[in-house]
Amino acid sequence: MKNVEEAVTTFFIDYFLSGRGPYDRAPFAWKKEANMELIDISEELEELGTKMIREHEDLNWIAGAGIDIGYQYSSKPKTSNGKIVYADCYKVPDRLKAYVQHNFIITFYEPNTASLRDDQKEILMYHELLHVGMKETKEGPKYHIVHHDIEDFERVIKQYGVDWAR
Numbered sequence: 001m002k003n004v005e006e007a008v009t010t011f012f013i014d015y016f017l018s019g020r021g022p023y024d025r026a027p028f029a030w031k032k033e034a035n036m037e038l039i040d041i042s043e044e045l046e047e048l049g050t051k052m053i054r055e056h057e058d059l060n061w062i063a064g065a066g067i068d069i070g071y072q073y074s075s076k077p078k079t080s081n082g083k084i085v086y087a088d089c090y091k092v093p094d095r096l097k098a099y100v101q102h103n104f105i106i107t108f109y110e111p112n113t114a115s116l117r118d119d120q121k122e123i124l125m126y127h128e129l130l131h132v133g134m135k136e137t138k139e140g141p142k143y144h145i146v147h148h149d150i151e152d153f154e155r156v157i158k159q160y161g162v163d164w165a166r
């Protein structure tokens with residue numbers, strides 16, 4: 001990734017010094033592409049998610065409720081407030097329903113998860129699936145993200161020990 005950044009920087013310097021302008025098109029398109037987040041729909045993650053839903057009593061309901069989850073890898077080395085983000089769970093907004101079949105999308109950030117062991121990936125997947133929430137309403141099911149609370153962490157720690165997040 002660093003080489004790409006360097007190549008882009010070199011390109012910018014060369015471009016501006018060469019006076020080849022106009023500067024409003026090529027360099028910005030190229031820069032954007034160099035930083036592009038690549039997404040890979042993952043059968044491996046789908047199998048892992050399905051396995052976690054089947055094996056964990058507190059996740060069984062997800063299969064029963066027919067919730068549709070998309071699983072993907074991202075090429076982005078995501079961080080938030082200086083901390084590594086291994087994965088996240090995203091609720092597809094209602095207004096995208098016509099375009100996206102999934103109710104939720106779980107993303108594993110490939111550069112951050114590449115070195116995790118299989119059992120750690122399982123814990124991570126279990127953790128992300130705990131974010132899936134649904135409420136039955138008169139107009140049908142409404143989906144939401146279940147946010148972290150102490151109870152959540154206790155549940156994870158009880159099953160996997162305190163080192164689960166590493």
Ligand SMILES: [Zn+2]
Nearest residue numbers: 127128131148
């Ligand atoms: Zn989380």
